[in-house]
Amino acid sequence: MQKYLYLILISFSLTSCYTYQRKKQVVEPLENGQESAKKTVNGTAASAKDATADVKSKKAQQTVNEQIPVxxxxxxxLQPTKNYKIKVDGRAYKVIVDKWEGDSLVAHPISKPEKILKFHKNQINAETIAEKRFSKPLSDILTVVTYAGIGVGVWMLLR
Known part of the structure; x- marks a missing residue:
């Protein structure tokens, strides 16, 4: 029982609250879809209820079919002095960005700071860029579990 307790305590002490997270992509609807929705509202002589129902159904179809990612x-x-996880030509790297030299990214791996990597901006897969950030939900979970473990430990000692 004590082995498992020590194993759990060690695993929580080694857990990091920093995770690699992708930024949410901004999605913009096409302008043609918005114009056609406006035309249906202004151009019909039907009642207001029919027009709103028609617009809602068309907007639902447009959101599925006509949204393009920016x-x-x-x-x-990729900003200098920040940690990122990037994918270059199918290979994943965890790097700290040093600077941009024209169209080339100069960075070094987190594990080997003396090694310098250079990538052209077209080699980097923009959809898989993940920045290392503090994870509040993970931190909250670890805090609750730690407090619960301390409470169980105190309860077992007092029993």
Whole structure:
């Protein structure tokens, strides 16, 4: 029983609250879809209820079919002195960005700071860029579990 307790305590002490998270992509609807929805509202002589029902059904179809993701600018996304997990030509790297030299990214791996990597901006897969950030939900879970473990430990000692 004590082995498992020690194993659990060690695993919680080694757990990091920092995780690699992708930024949410901004999705914009096409302008043609918005214009056609406005035309249906203004151009019909039907009652207001029919017009709103028609617009809602068309908007639902448009949101599924006609939304395009905004392209990500890699140079704006990768800022110097921050940790990122990037995918370059099918291979994943955890790097700290040093600087941009024209269209090339100069970075070094987290595990080997003396090694310098250079990537062209077209080699980097923009959809898989993940920044290392503090995870509040993970921190809250670890805090609750730690307090519960301390409470159980105190209860067992007093019993």
């Amino acid at each position: 392209p990500i600018n890699v140079q704006n996304e």
